Amino acid sequence: MTTAPGQGRSACDRRGFLRALGVCGAGLALSPAALAQAQAEGNPYGVLVDTTQCVGCRTCTRVCAEGHGLPVPEDVCRERTTERQLTVVDGRAVADPRVDTGAVFVKRQCLHCLQPACASACLTRAMYKHDAGPVTWDKGKCMGCRYCMVSCPFDMPKFEYHSAAPHIRKCDLCADRLAAGELPRCVAGCEAGALTFGRRADLLLEARKRIATEKDAYHAHIFGEREAGGTSWLYLAAVPFDKLGFPGDLEYVSYPNLTKEFLYGVPVVLTLVPPLLLGIAKATHRDTLPATGGRRA
Amino acid sequence: MYDPLPVDPFMTKAAEYLLVIGFLATLLLGWPSLARRPAPVATPLPAGKGGTTPSGWFATALERFYHLGHAWARPTADGLVEIGLDDFAQKLIGKPDTIALPQAGAQLAQGRPLASLRVGGKAVDLPAPVDGVVVHRNDALHDRPGLVNGDPYGAGWLVRVRPTRWSANAEDLLQSDEAQRWMAASELSLQRRMSPSFGMLLQDGGVPVSGIARALAGEDWDRLANEFLRG
Amino acid sequence: MRDATRSISPARAELARVSSFLRQELRPRGRILTPFNVITATLVLATAVILFFRFAYGLGSVTNLNQDYPWGLWIGFDVVTGVAFAGGAYVVVFLVHVLNLERYRPIVRVTVLNGFLAYVFYAGALVLDLGRPWNVINPVIGNSFGVSSVLFLVAWHFMLYMLAELIEFSPAIAEWLGLERLRRFLERMTLGAVILGISLSILHQSGLGALFLMAKSKIQPLWYSEFIPIQFLVSSVFAGLSMVIFEGTISRRVFHHRASASFHFSQERIVVGLSRICAGAMFVYLFLQALVFLHGQDWRHLTAGWGSWYLLENVGFVAAPCALFALAWRNRSTPLARWAAVLAMLGVILNRLNVSVIAWQPHAAVRYVPTWMEFVVTLGVISAEIWVFRWIVNRMPVLREEPAHATTVAPVSNAEPTHLRKEA
Numbered sequence: 001m002t003t004a005p006g007q008g009r010s011a012c013d014r015r016g017f018l019r020a021l022g023v024c025g026a027g028l029a030l031s032p033a034a035l036a037q038a039q040a041e042g043n044p045y046g047v048l049v050d051t052t053q054c055v056g057c058r059t060c061t062r063v064c065a066e067g068h069g070l071p072v073p074e075d076v077c078r079e080r081t082t083e084r085q086l087t088v089v090d091g092r093a094v095a096d097p098r099v100d101t102g103a104v105f106v107k108r109q110c111l112h113c114l115q116p117a118c119a120s121a122c123l124t125r126a127m128y129k130h131d132a133g134p135v136t137w138d139k140g141k142c143m144g145c146r147y148c149m150v151s152c153p154f155d156m157p158k159f160e161y162h163s164a165a166p167h168i169r170k171c172d173l174c175a176d177r178l179a180a181g182e183l184p185r186c187v188a189g190c191e192a193g194a195l196t197f198g199r200r201a202d203l204l205l206e207a208r209k210r211i212a213t214e215k216d217a218y219h220a221h222i223f224g225e226r227e228a229g230g231t232s233w234l235y236l237a238a239v240p241f242d243k244l245g246f247p248g249d250l251e252y253v254s255y256p257n258l259t260k261e262f263l264y265g266v267p268v269v270l271t272l273v274p275p276l277l278l279g280i281a282k283a284t285h286r287d288t289l290p291a292t293g294g295r296r297a
Numbered sequence: 298m299y300d301p302l303p304v305d306p307f308m309t310k311a312a313e314y315l316l317v318i319g320f321l322a323t324l325l326l327g328w329p330s331l332a333r334r335p336a337p338v339a340t341p342l343p344a345g346k347g348g349t350t351p352s353g354w355f356a357t358a359l360e361r362f363y364h365l366g367h368a369w370a371r372p373t374a375d376g377l378v379e380i381g382l383d384d385f386a387q388k389l390i391g392k393p394d395t396i397a398l399p400q401a402g403a404q405l406a407q408g409r410p411l412a413s414l415r416v417g418g419k420a421v422d423l424p425a426p427v428d429g430v431v432v433h434r435n436d437a438l439h440d441r442p443g444l445v446n447g448d449p450y451g452a453g454w455l456v457r458v459r460p461t462r463w464s465a466n467a468e469d470l471l472q473s474d475e476a477q478r479w480m481a482a483s484e485l486s487l488q489r490r491m492s493p494s495f496g497m498l499l500q501d502g503g504v505p506v507s508g509i510a511r512a513l514a515g516e517d518w519d520r521l522a523n524e525f526l527r528g
Numbered sequence: 529m530r531d532a533t534r535s536i537s538p539a540r541a542e543l544a545r546v547s548s549f550l551r552q553e554l555r556p557r558g559r560i561l562t563p564f565n566v567i568t569a570t571l572v573l574a575t576a577v578i579l580f581f582r583f584a585y586g587l588g589s590v591t592n593l594n595q596d597y598p599w600g601l602w603i604g605f606d607v608v609t610g611v612a613f614a615g616g617a618y619v620v621v622f623l624v625h626v627l628n629l630e631r632y633r634p635i636v637r638v639t640v641l642n643g644f645l646a647y648v649f650y651a652g653a654l655v656l657d658l659g660r661p662w663n664v665i666n667p668v669i670g671n672s673f674g675v676s677s678v679l680f681l682v683a684w685h686f687m688l689y690m691l692a693e694l695i696e697f698s699p700a701i702a703e704w705l706g707l708e709r710l711r712r713f714l715e716r717m718t719l720g721a722v723i724l725g726i727s728l729s730i731l732h733q734s735g736l737g738a739l740f741l742m743a744k745s746k747i748q749p750l751w752y753s754e755f756i757p758i759q760f761l762v763s764s765v766f767a768g769l770s771m772v773i774f775e776g777t778i779s780r781r782v783f784h785h786r787a788s789a790s791f792h793f794s795q796e797r798i799v800v801g802l803s804r805i806c807a808g809a810m811f812v813y814l815f816l817q818a819l820v821f822l823h824g825q826d827w828r829h830l831t832a833g834w835g836s837w838y839l840l841e842n843v844g845f846v847a848a849p850c851a852l853f854a855l856a857w858r859n860r861s862t863p864l865a866r867w868a869a870v871l872a873m874l875g876v877i878l879n880r881l882n883v884s885v886i887a888w889q890p891h892a893a894v895r896y897v898p899t900w901m902e903f904v905v906t907l908g909v910i911s912a913e914i915w916v917f918r919w920i921v922n923r924m925p926v927l928r929e930e931p932a933h934a935t936t937v938a939p940v941s942n943a944e945p946t947h948l949r950k951e952a
């Protein structure tokens with residue numbers, strides 16, 4: 001049974017789900033205590049993006065820009081975020097029986113990986129992964145080296161190349177609103193109900209439940225469950241994700257793992273090499289007894 | 298549809314082992330030619346001042362290995378190496394008042410000071426041409442230090458040593474043709490410091506008893522000599 | 529009336545002597561308007577102007593960097609390649625101070641000086657590339673240490689290594705200033721600084737490669753492997769030595785009028801000896817490449833011209849100079865060594881640029897090509913470095929044959945030397 005966005009699943013079910021999470025409708029009593037609990041339990045917050053529900057209205061992009069003091073974005077679909085637009089809606093033409101309208105809308109933004117490449121790459125800890133979930137950027141620490149851009153497998157951090165005091169721009173999961181107990185702006189603003197905010201473990205359960213109960217509506221894969229070691233933003237879709245422009249060659253372990261061996265080699269080298277060199281220097285040292293130990297006339 | 302199966306991490310292992318064996322075999326076969334000392338070739342001489350050519354002021358002797366510090370080394374029949382200073386050095390320094398030589402048992406290192414020649418309170422160091430342990434030293438020089446001027450390649454030898462790194466040292470020593478070219482080049486570089494009249498005198502065969510260095514540099518002669526004998 | 533007999537302490541007298549000496553040394557020597565000076569001065573001036581725009585209007589105003597290509601010529605060439613060429617310093621001090629090979633002692637000082645200046649100017653060029661350079665002190669002062677970052681390691685190693693090289697070179701400075709006790713003190717620290725320097729070099733030369741480890745999906749697979757750090761380490765050996773050979777041939781021509789015969793012959797031995805080492809290192813590198821190729825099953829990636837480019841880099845600019853170096857050693861040929869060095873350096877430039885810029889984001893819609901301004905700044909930085917090098921070499925005892933407090937000995941003109949004796 002195919003599902004057209006906005007219909008299908010009744011609003012009751014969704015409200016029931018949200019109630020089960022302990023929330024009421026779209027207004028969420030997300031207390032700092034709840035955040036701290038998420039932190040302590042290693043179960044960060046995240047967002048489930050159900051692309052089968054997204055209608056492509058792009059309200060999320062507008063409220064995001066408004067909330068971050070950025071100019072109102074052009075009302076078009078885009079493939080990639082920019083240094084002026086932290087989230088985009090990518091409209092993709094897909095010819096698949098499971099897609100009624102022939103188009104799938106994918107909201108793209110930083111995925112807030114569980115072990116982000118950018119945070120591990122940042123030598124000043126300007127890119128920082130909070131235990132509660134968000135990966136944020138600190139302008140007081142950033143040197144603008146752009147190593148985070150080199151390392152991110154999703155190419156999410158964007159640099160303001162035409163500014164004398166450039167920022168790195170990407171989605172910050174509205175960390176400021178989370179701290180005040182409010183939902184991220186895009187989640188709050190989504191009228192189609194495509195975005196669900198919650199604890200990652202709960203979101204995964206919900207995603208699996210949707211796949212199991214509506215087998216024909218969903219492709220049996222949750223993007224972000226293990227890609228790049230797991231991300232906080234999870235995606236469900238009706239078709240395989242490589243058809244939707246998601247990168248197909250991602251590692252299934254976190255990207256910082258790729259530098260682990262090298263960085264652990266550093267203390268080893270610093271331990272082994274100096275004694276080795278000292279030994280060689282001593283062994284090849286050629287002494288002379290002073291030449292002036294001779295007789296003189 | 299499904300998550301990709303894990304990739305076998307050892308798929309290419311056999312081929313890699315074969316490659317490494319090939320590398321080690323190539324290394325083993327190629328090492329002897331890499332480690333061998335290459336044959337000397339003609340090195341072009343640096344140009345002299347005003348286009349002059351070297352006139353053979355300084356003589357080299359056959360069967361000797363020359364160090365750039367102007368000491369020579371001659372392997373002897375009994376496995377030792379005889380060391381002395383060459384014609385250039387003795388003419389540069391002139392007649393020494395005393396020569397300080399190392400005691401038997403002293404260790405020498407190539408390039409480090411071997412002997413010290415003293416003239417009137419100033420000393421010039423001669424660098425050793427090889428690594429080794431001193432076995433004999435030329436006691437005749439104690440009474441007649443002028444032997445190094447009269448017969449620098451024969452009776453004026455300085456010490457005999459047991460060499461410890463002969464092959465490695467020999468790579469840095471000059472022989473026969475190359476040594477002659479180098480001696481000629483040394484002559485040219487000395488010429489650059491001289492006035493023309495002095496040069497002509499030397500050409501005639503006359504050499505100042507006090508040494509070329511003193512004639513050139515007066516009181517600072519030891520600094521000049523040390524500069525040339527530094528190798 | 530002033531007390532004319534007031535005595536000055538020895539330290540104050542020393543300081544006065546040193547400062548007047550320094551003032552005198554700061555004056556330029558030789559002709560000012562040479563072609564080289566004019567060209568490099570233009571480059572440096574142009575660089576200053578471009579940098580004004582870069583700081584006033586952002587990196588995008590003078591470079592072609594974009595969201596796909598965050599690192600361009602300045603990082604890919606100045607830092608990643610330039611530091612490889614400065615690797616001659618750690619190899620040469622290893623040969624002389626650890627292996628005690630006296631043959632190479634004459635070039636230690638000039639190589640360490642070159643290495644030190646290279647790090648100062650190229651790491652300095654890195655600061656020019658930073659978007660928010662006022663925060664560059666953050667990873668230094670402990671405000672915020674990103675210890676999981678390879679770049680953190682590389683940055684710290686750069687700083688510590690510059691310190692080690694400065695210590696290794698400082699006896700020459702002390703000699704120049706005539707401070708003998710200071711020189712002896714500094715010389716005792718040499719072995720320690722050398723060992724520290726070599727350990728640090730091993731780590732940051734390979735660290736430059738490790739910077740790209742997380743960019744697995746963004747580099748064409750022929751140039752990406754988990755062994756990039758080791759490949760960069762091995763190539764830094766022959767990159768550095770090739771630069772030493774190449775630079776030596778230039779320095780020799782510029783300063784040859786000061787050289788003595790022994791200098792000339794010892795230089796030849798040095799070049800030939802270094803050629804042998806380069807040949808060996810490149811041989812090892814080639815086999816390492818083959819191993820990486822096998823392990824990554826890279827035959828699948830020899831596509832769309834990348835394969836030919838890869839083969840060109842490895843055959844034309846690694847295998848060929850390797851053979852040339854071996855020939856140069858066999859035939860004791862300095863000119864052949866120089867050509868081999870040039871080819872090898874081009875190969876290293878090619879390899880490093882491939883990893884960082886050329887084979888980067890092979891599927892990007894718009895490929896990155898540096899602007900002319902990026903080239904000018906790169907050349908300007910190199911020009912400034914050469915100026916400083918020249919200033920130092922003309923004054924301090926760096927090239928072996930210049931004795932300390934160099935003065936050419938005045939010939940005893942027109943005076944017949946006394947005590948002539950005819951040789952029998």
